[in-house]
Every structure is written in structure tokens, then in C-alpha cells.
Amino acid sequence: MGEFILNVEIDDIMMPYLKQTGNMYNLCVAKKVGTDYNVVWSGNTQYLAKNKFQFEEQYQVFGGNKFGSGALVEAQTEPVNIAFGEVAVLQDTGVFQPAKDADNKKELVDSASFAVNNDYQAICIGVNGKINGKFLPIYLSRQLVTGSIELQPKVEVMVWFSNKERTSSMIMKAAALSTTVDFTGHTTRTIRYTQADPDHPGKGKWIKL
Template identity: 40%
Template sequence: MSPNPNKNDSSYTLIVEIGNNQLDTLKASGFNLCVAKKVNGAYTVVWSGKDDYLHKNTFNWNEDYQVFGQNNFQVGALVEADTNEVNIAYGQTSTLDKAGLMGPATGPIDHSGIFTVINKFGKICLGVNQKLNGTFLPIFVSPTVVSGTATFEPIVEVKVWLQMNMKTSTMIFNADEPGIELTYSGGTLKTVAYEGEEGLGQWVEK
């Protein structure tokens, strides 16, 4: 597998602008501003689902991760780790032992863009947290139970969209709502806007 350009010390920023003429309509209809991050080629958790968004909304993150176990994956439910959560970095491995304890991550840190969980507990879903604006929040839960060894490859690709009553940490099925996807290739800042006629906004990258 080719090396991932993401580095653990990289810092990224996403700025989402909502047209002033859109705010009233969106909030009156119960739309939340949603962001998800791609892991293993899929979006499975709402990283942020804000109902208190303003004209300008800034999201900052570093490549800081945790792993955990969760008993099941259920679309529409909130992620709730059923094991302890441990910090992990690219190149490292954590083991979920037979008692259900996630052990400290071990091994040299590298820039491979991949980390690993060895599951000795049995069939369980595995999840990943990442810091967003300074707080660890779920970005991924495996949609199916995992046994044995699982590798995780977060990439700096995010999706931004608007969806009614969609909260932070909600499990989803690949974020199929209309929105805009952004890939951070060669840069660490992206700005998008939802603008246009009132009630008929469209996503654009700026």
C-alpha cells in the first residue's frame, strides 16, 4: 500500500460558511450542519452535527486518534464506547484482550496512515475517535462485527452536509445525503459555502 501523506503532527482547518439568507430557513426546519471524516473508504459516524451554527463555522483537527470497542452498529443511534478508549498513532497496534480491555498502543510511530487493533475478545464492532476542536469525538464504527485483526486508515477527506436533527456521534450509512466532499491533498485549509437563493442553497468550494 502506498504511503499515506497524512502525518500525526499535521493540523487541518475546515471553514463552513452559511449564507445569511439561509440561516433562518435552515434552523426553522431543524437542519443541523454535519461533518463526517472518511475511514476505510466510508463515512459511518457524524463527527459533528451542530444546531448552533452561525454564518462562519470553523473546525480544526490534528491526526490524534483513539480506538475502542462497541457492541453493535445501529444506524441512527449514538456511538457509546463499550470498552475503554486508548490513544493510538499511525504504525501502532492496540490489543483488545479476552476480558474486553483495550491495551495501550505499542510499536513505533510512522507515517503509514494506518493503525491496527488485534481483537482477542470475540465478535465486536471497533471504533475510532479523533480530536475535533480539541475534543475526542467518534469518526468511525465498523458497520459489522470484527474478529481477529483490523486495520484502520483514516484519510483527510471530509463530507459536509445539512440534515434534519442529525446529532454529533450519530451512526450513519455512508452519508448519502447531498453535500460536498473535500480532499485535503497538498493543503491544510478548505473553505466551503452554502449559498444562493433563500431556501435553494447550494454547496460551493471557495
């Protein structure tokens, strides 16, 4: 399985604006699933000038609470490990069977995806991804799922600062001042947050190194 490293550097000049008393900003990272970034994978104030996020293509699926902007993802079933090319069945008892290889190619449109077959009642389906050694939510379906759903995590992340969202927060759209990082063909990428304009202290911008 691939292992990836995202280095996030923050210039010292930006720290006083990001860590103001009473208005602390979280450094947020989200991972793309399909065409969507909709859950904060990691978001906290424990950042310094140099920060490393290490992640692998290891995933779990689970049944979760209803999608709502700003709410936190809450698993309502036990998660089950899943790999590309596999299908997990949520039984009518509300318990996941262990994921297994798809019976035929028709079950999966793309080889770099996996699926959930829901035999339970309508529920949102979530995905956990492993970051810095811990499984955390990266995605929750916006609609309740009945039947099957195919899920395709990408090696693309979005990074931004927020004084509202934190780890496991659901988000409706990309943050205004964010940057995306595509790891296709790379195992390590580095970005830096620096001052955008000397005449406007506190206004920042992202640079890809």
C-alpha cells in the first residue's frame, strides 16, 4: 500500500494571526473522495512552523449519522476494513460483514474503488482513512443510501485554516482560502503558508514547493 507524506510549513510571521487569543485557527486537511471534499480529516491548533502528515491508502467503511454542514461525523456501526476492489455488506441486522473481493466486475465501475451494499435501512455511508497512524473520517455520503454505493478515495488533499471546522466536521464546499495537493506520481509534497502582502499583515497565501 502506498505511503504519502504531506509537509505543511507555516512562516513565523503568520503565527500571531493564526493563534490569536479568542480566535484560534485550526490547520485543516481533507481528503478527496470521488469529486468531493466533505469531511475534515484532521483539524487542530497543535501546529508549528513545520508539520508532517503521513497517510496510507488504508480504509474502513461504516454507517453514520445524517449529513449536516458543521456537524461532526458520528459512526453508528462498527467500522470494517476495506481495500480497493472489495465490497462490504451492511446486513439487515445493522452489522457489517467482512469486506471481500467483488464477485464480478459489474459490482465496481473502477478498480481504484470499493463499494458498500446496504441491506439495512436507509443510512449515510462513511469512510475512514488512516492519517498519522489513526483512522479518522474522510467522507460521509450527503444522502441516505439504500442499495449500493461505490466509493473512490483519491490521493488528493485540501489544506486550509478555519476558526470553525475541526477534525470530523462536515463541510459543504471548499474553503475560500485553501490549496489542493495532488499526490499522483509523488509520495511527498510540501506546501507553505506565508504572508501575501506586506501592506496587509495577516493576509496569507499558499505556495507549493
